[in-house]
Amino acid sequence: MNSVRPLLENTVLQKPEPRQYDNLSFVNLSDKKKIIFDHCTLGYNNHAILKNINFEIFEGDKVLITGRSGIGKSTLFKSLLNELPLIKGKILIDKQLNKNNFLSNFGIVGQDTYIFSESLRFNLTLGKDIPSSRLIKVLKKVKLEYLANKNYLDTQIGDKGLSLSGGEKRKVKIARALLNKKDFLLVDEGLSGLDDNSRKQIFALLQSLPQTIIEIEHIMSIEDKQKFDQVINLDTK
Structure with missing residues (x-):
């Protein structure tokens, strides 16, 4: 730590604070609803990628978001995490999720898991x-x-x-999220690049958790899709 302290303290190399946008409206939601995308148009620099997105997520739901590469799957995650501004619409959030820091509710599982x-x-x-x-x-x-x-x-x-194998590293990432008591897991291509056995293990693990899981996958079998509470195909939006 002493050897790298000059780098950590170098203002040129420090990552700027991410800008926060006013995408989220915290309201009382009923019937275990936690998140509602309400007529949302998403994109970059006011250029729409996805238009009129509407869906609801209930506590404990397992939700699959699928679609071709570049359709806007990761854009949807960034908008939910308030990292990218909505062009139109609102994301309604149950106000119980904003008791502390809203983002503290989420754990992220992706293709890359950093291991120290x-x-x-x-x-x-x-x-x-x-x-x-x-x-x-x-x-x-x-x-x-x-x-x-x-x-x-x-x-x-x-x-x-x-x-550790790729699958084991992702299990460590999921374990971190569980230890930090994350209520939501955002899985961004978390099954990609794994061998078939590891992929099946990670998929079964995610399906077994009580947390609300919102999962982005480019490719998913019909059989596996049927195990989700909702499948949102952005190709049809």
Whole structure:
């Protein structure tokens, strides 16, 4: 940390604070509704990519957002996270999700999961003081049973330690979100690039969680699509 401190303190290299937009309206929603996209037009620089998007997400829903590359799947996520302005419409949010920091409700699972060349414990907790018993419990929950013991918790992983597969790294990412009690998981192509066995394991794991899951996938079998509460095909919008 001492060696990299000059880089961390260099104002030229510091990432600017992301701009926040007024996309979200916090209101009382009924019937376990948590998020409503209300006649939303999404895009960049006032150029519409998706028009008149309307759907509702209920607590615990498993929602698949699909469509061809470039259709605007990730744009939808960015608009929900208030990183990109809506062109028209509003995103209605149950005000219970804004008791603290709205964004603290969300965990992100993507293709790339950063693994520190540190202990498994650190990669799960990111320095927070979390009991070993809880870490072991969540490792079992994400189907990393063979790592769920105190010896492995303090084993270094990354470049110089225990080597994890792509699927195992994504399970670690999901475990981080569970440890931080995220109510929503946004999965952005989280199944891409995995071998068939790992893909099936991660898919089954996500489907089994009580959290509300909003998942972007470019390719999904008809059989797997049928396991979602909602499938939103942006190609038809």
